[in-house]
Amino acid sequence: EHPGILPCYAPKSMAELQDPNEPLNVVLVEPKIPPNTGNVARLCSVTGCRLHLVGPLGFSIADKDMRRAGLDYWWALRRTFYADLAEWLASLPPEARLHLFTARASRTFWGVRFQPGDWLVFGSEPSGLPEPFVRERADRAVAIPMRPDVRSLNLSTAVGIGVYEALRQIQPS
Numbered sequence: 001e002h003p004g005i006l007p008c009y010a011p012k013s014m015a016e017l018q019d020p021n022e023p024l025n026v027v028l029v030e031p032k033i034p035p036n037t038g039n040v041a042r043l044c045s046v047t048g049c050r051l052h053l054v055g056p057l058g059f060s061i062a063d064k065d066m067r068r069a070g071l072d073y074w075w076a077l078r079r080t081f082y083a084d085l086a087e088w089l090a091s092l093p094p095e096a097r098l099h100l101f102t103a104r105a106s107r108t109f110w111g112v113r114f115q116p117g118d119w120l121v122f123g124s125e126p127s128g129l130p131e132p133f134v135r136e137r138a139d140r141a142v143a144i145p146m147r148p149d150v151r152s153l154n155l156s157t158a159v160g161i162g163v164y165e166a167l168r169q170i171q172p173s
Contacts, residue, residue, distance in 0.1 A: 022078060024049040024114075024166055026159060027121040029085060029129055032058030036125060039156035045076040047163060053081050054088045058124070085133065092119075098140045101162055102129050103152055105141035112142055114166035122162075125155050 026049050031037045037053070044051040082088040092098075097118045101109065123129035134141050144153060144161055153161070 022048055022050045023116055023170055024163060025052060025117065025119040026050070026163060027052040027054060027088070027119055028124075028155075028159075029054045029088075029121065029133075030056060030058070030124040031155065032125050033155070034059045034061075036155040037061075040159045041077055041079070043156070043160055043163060044079075047167060049163060051077060051079040052088065052119075053079065054085055055081065055083050085130070098137060099162070099166075100129055100134055100137055100141045101144065101158060102134050102141050103143055103146075104128070104131075104134060105143040107142060108145050109142040109162060109165060110145070112166075114169045116170050118166060120159070120162045120166060122155060122159055128152075 024047075026040065026044055028037060028040060028051070031040075031053065037057075037059075041051055043049070082091065097115060098121055099109070099112060099114070099118060100121045102123065121129065144158055146153060152158075
């Protein structure tokens with residue numbers, strides 16, 4: 001448990017993190033805007049995905065803005081917190097399939113064949129994923145197509161696009 005953060009589900013082992021009822025893992029690295037994280041938490045709650053929050057967070061999850069944006073869904077949310085990127089990376093199972101969503105990728109997520117248990121990784125609102133982290137895993141970087149003269153999508157919108165495309169592929173019709 002991290003100070004100032006509401007109690008959450010704490011897995012007993014890495015095997016428990018791969019619950020077969022959790023279709024995907026959604027990872028937010030250093031999110032800064034409470035309503036975006038709240039909206040992603042709501043999305044994960046309604047889709048059954050596990051939410052992984054990688055610190056440092058730019059806010060306390062106890063903030064009233066966070067509550068308004070989706071905290072009332074947290075009873076249905078399986079979530080895990082990590083102090084930083086190094087702690088999250090150390091916790092990953094060796095077979096983890098990462099998809100790094102970044103505007104700096106040359107290929108789009110439309111070419112990805114998602115599988116159950118995949119990890120959809122998103123960076124912070126102002127700066128995205130750390131450049132060295134993406135560079136070391138360039139083969140895992142994917143972009144959501146958008147006009148070149150517009151900076152970026154809202155974080156919770158981008159997560160919704162990625163999650164629902166992955167679910168469309170992995171869920172039976």
